[in-house]
Amino acid sequence: MTVEDVAKHLEYRRNNQQRLKDMKLHKLVDGKYDLYSDENSQNFLIVKRKDAIAENADIIPLSAIDKVQIVKKYNKNNPDYVDIYIRIDLANFQFKQLEIMANTFPKTDVKVDEYDKAVALAHDYLQTLKDLIEVQGG
Numbered sequence: 001m002t003v004e005d006v007a008k009h010l011e012y013r014r015n016n017q018q019r020l021k022d023m024k025l026h027k028l029v030d031g032k033y034d035l036y037s038d039e040n041s042q043n044f045l046i047v048k049r050k051d052a053i054a055e056n057a058d059i060i061p062l063s064a065i066d067k068v069q070i071v072k073k074y075n076k077n078n079p080d081y082v083d084i085y086i087r088i089d090l091a092n093f094q095f096k097q098l099e100i101m102a103n104t105f106p107k108t109d110v111k112v113d114e115y116d117k118a119v120a121l122a123h124d125y126l127q128t129l130k131d132l133i134e135v136q137g138g
Contacts, residue, residue, distance in 0.1 A: 083103075084101070086126060
């Protein structure tokens with residue numbers, strides 16, 4: 001990154017944090033990562049630590065969503081585990097892709113109930129985002 005890139009990013013973080021303070025957020029999905037929308041359902045946030053302002057969670061316009069899908073892949077730290085993610089591809093936004101982990105499982109001993117819950121949570125994220133896009137008219 002250039003000095004100019006760093007300055008732009010710091011300005012983006014400051015503006016984002018101020019915008020967060022002015023928003024009225026609604027929690028839509030409660031999981032390892034919480035999914036929120038603003039009161040007008042024009043933006044969404046993904047929050048890990050349960051406090052969007054302290055985390056300075058990115059405010060992402062719903063119009064930036066290009067594709068949402070459930071992805072299962074081997075855990076990068078331990079290939080004996082499988083992770084379930086929601087992958088969000090974004091267009092015309094600072095980031096090109098976001099991934100939300102629903103859960104991780106040993107691939108040789110997947111407990112059916114826990115696995116089913118993680119897949120159901122992944123579907124909740126997916127459907128909630130699709131519903132928001134539909135309400136927005138996208």
